[in-house]
Amino acid sequence: MTKPSWKVKPVAEKGARDLRQRAEEYLEALRKRGCRRTEQRRLIIETLLESEGEHLNARELMERVQSKDPTIGFATVYRTLIVLGETGLVHSFDQGEGFARFDIPDQAMHFHILCRSCGKMEHLADETAKEKIIEGWVKEAGYEMVPQTFQVFGLCSDCRDKVETAPDVSPEVTCCGRRRRGWTR
Amino acid sequence: MTKPSWKVKPVAEKGARDLRQRAEEYLEALRKRGCRRTEQRRLIIETLLESEGEHLNARELMERVQSKDPTIGFATVYRTLIVLGETGLVHSFDQGEGFARFDIPDQAMHFHILCRSCGKMEHLADETAKEKIIEGWVKEAGYEMVPQTFQVFGLCSDCRDKVETAPDVSPEVTCCGRRRRGWTR
DNA sequence: GTGCGTGCAAATAGTTTGCAGATTG
DNA sequence: CAATCTGCAAACTATTTGCACGCAC
Numbered sequence: 001m002t003k004p005s006w007k008v009k010p011v012a013e014k015g016a017r018d019l020r021q022r023a024e025e026y027l028e029a030l031r032k033r034g035c036r037r038t039e040q041r042r043l044i045i046e047t048l049l050e051s052e053g054e055h056l057n058a059r060e061l062m063e064r065v066q067s068k069d070p071t072i073g074f075a076t077v078y079r080t081l082i083v084l085g086e087t088g089l090v091h092s093f094d095q096g097e098g099f100a101r102f103d104i105p106d107q108a109m110h111f112h113i114l115c116r117s118c119g120k121m122e123h124l125a126d127e128t129a130k131e132k133i134i135e136g137w138v139k140e141a142g143y144e145m146v147p148q149t150f151q152v153f154g155l156c157s158d159c160r161d162k163v164e165t166a167p168d169v170s171p172e173v174t175c176c177g178r179r180r181r182g183w184t185r
Numbered sequence: 186m187t188k189p190s191w192k193v194k195p196v197a198e199k200g201a202r203d204l205r206q207r208a209e210e211y212l213e214a215l216r217k218r219g220c221r222r223t224e225q226r227r228l229i230i231e232t233l234l235e236s237e238g239e240h241l242n243a244r245e246l247m248e249r250v251q252s253k254d255p256t257i258g259f260a261t262v263y264r265t266l267i268v269l270g271e272t273g274l275v276h277s278f279d280q281g282e283g284f285a286r287f288d289i290p291d292q293a294m295h296f297h298i299l300c301r302s303c304g305k306m307e308h309l310a311d312e313t314a315k316e317k318i319i320e321g322w323v324k325e326a327g328y329e330m331v332p333q334t335f336q337v338f339g340l341c342s343d344c345r346d347k348v349e350t351a352p353d354v355s356p357e358v359t360c361c362g363r364r365r366r367g368w369t370r
Numbered sequence: 371g372t373g374c375g376t377g378c379a380a381a382t383a384g385t386t387t388g389c390a391g392a393t394t395g
Numbered sequence: 396c397a398a399t400c401t402g403c404a405a406a407c408t409a410t411t412t413g414c415a416c417g418c419a420c
Contacts, residue, residue, distance in 0.1 A: 036394050036399055058384075073402050078385065088301075094279055098410075099384055113326050116273075124326055133318065134337060137309055141298045143339030152319060152335065154328030221374060221419050243409075258377050263410065283385080284409055 019046055026089055033087055040072055044080045048090065048104040055101040093149045095121055103149050110149040117159035124152075204231055211274055218272055225257055229265045233275065233289045240286040278334045280306055288334050294319070295334040302344035309337075 023045045027037045035041075047064045048056075056064070062077045081102060084090035092100040095114055103110060109131045111124040124130060130150075138145045208230045212222045220226075232249045233241075241249070247262045266287060269275035277285040280299055288295060294316040296309035309315060320330045 034399090038394075038400065040401070071402075074384095075386080075403080076401060079400080082386095111322075113323060113328055115328065116331050122326065124322055130322065137296075137315065138298060138337055138339045141307065141309055141339070142342050143298055143300065144345050146301050146338050146340055148338050150335075150337065152323055153331050153333045154323045154326070155331055157327050160329050219374090223375065223419075225376070256377075259409095260378080260411080261376055264375080267411095 019049055022049055026084070029087055029089060030083060033083070035083055040069070040076050041080050043068055043072065044077060045084070045104075048084075048102065052104055052106060055095075055103055057097075057099055057101050061102065088147055091148045093151060095119070095151070096153075105147045105149070109147060112149060112151045114151060114153050115156035115159055116153045117155055120156055204234055207234055211269070214272055214274060215268060218268070220268055225254070225261050226265050228253055228257065229262060230269070230289075233269075233287065237289055237291065240280075240288055242282075242284055242286050246287065273331055276333045278336060280304070280336070281338075290332040290334075294332060297334060297336045299336060299338050300341035300344055301338045302340055305341055 023042050026045045026049075027042060030041065031037055044061070044065055047061060047068070051061070051064065058074070058077060058081065061081075062072070062074055065072050065077060081090060081092070084104075085092055089104065091103045091105055093103070093112075094100055095112070096116075096119060108128055111127045111130050112121050113124055114121045134150060135145045208227050211230045211234075212227060215226065216222055229246070229250055232246060232253070236246070236249065243259070243262060243266065246266075247257070247259055250257050250262060266275060266277070269289075270277055274289065276288045276290055278288070278297075279285055280297070281301075281304060293312055296312050296315050297306050298309055299306045315335075319335060323330045
């Protein structure tokens with residue numbers, strides 16, 4: 001909500017070294033799981049870190065990675081996402097689009113609310129407080145919390161109004177101009 | 186948790202009329218959205234009602250539907266699920282399997298906790314109380330609550346132990362014998 | 371009768387996999 | 396040197412769509 005526009009790319013020059021540094025930490029975590037340290041993985045991790053909060057999908061991620069090294073292919077990106085996911089370094093989720101988006105959580109988990117009608121997505125307020133509550137539920141069930149992005153569906157105010165006045169909107173019509181696949185997962 | 190075994194099919198004879206009755210209500214809701222009342226849709230809705238709580242996927246649903254009318258095809262099942270979803274009568278979600286499962290929520294919202302390592306799924310306790318909390322968050326964000334299944338990921342006690350003793354489990358090995366796609370959504 | 375709904379089969383799209391060669395430890 | 400990774404292309408699978416016909420309204 002405080003984000004001025006989507007697709008901001010805050011590649012602060014001063015952050016470039018940090019980036020390399022942080023990528024190293026991720027590579028180190030992978031190495032502990034028996035993975036090798038490759039240039040491709042480093043590039044993919046750096047790109048994920050650069051685009052933190054943008055929730056890229058596999059194709060978008062690959063395009064950015066390819067802008068740095070055009071030889072990197074789909075398979076490598078997917079395979080890297082899989083090991084990162086298994087190590088808990090990347091979380092993936094489906095915003096009801098029918099494909100996965102990826103998040104490299106810095107420290108806090110994210111809380112998304114999505115409009116079931118138009119697909120618009122926002123973050124809930126006080127994500128940390130809410131995370132604590134959810135963590136309680138997880139422990140209560142005897143599970144250990146893992147990094148993730150929570151998603152809740154609702155009807156945004158725009159769509160609610162439209163439903164009230166016209167309950168039989170054509171399935172193609174969305175209130176916010178975004179497309180939607182057959183159903184919202 | 187009180188469910189004795191999965192794949193129970195409580196088609197109580199006394200419930201048969203209820204079923205027809207309830208299916209009618211769903212058809213009526215669809216009609217209000219401008220959809221026509223067809224025999225196929227009635228069959229699909231009845232089958233969904235019968236399998237409440239089983240979280241069938243599209244193929245499983247289709248197989249049950251086809252056991253009543255073998256001429257019904259995939260496309261019809263999918264298309265019916267889409268209109269039901271748009272009308273809020275069916276909720277779909279991905280348990281990290283890479284495909285959708287469907288739920289016809291009676292009244293209460295469901296809360297699933299899934300083990301990120303083995304894919305095991307359980308319901309959280311006190312779903313009604315938790316629903317209230319989530320509903321508060323949804324309203325706080327200016328959205329209207331819609332029926333849904335809320336999913337949280339964690340590590341079950343079995344998998345946690347295994348991770349502690351062997352952090353580098355082969356990706357193929359799972360603690361509960363269930364397969365898992367590349368990553369957990 | 372008009373137009374939505376259906377069944378079929380073919381098309382899409384996201385993701386996974388087999389393989390031969392390159393790279394890492 | 397052996398094992399893991401990579402890039403490519405082909406395979407897979409879930410889901411969607413075009414089309415001709417049938418049925419609901």
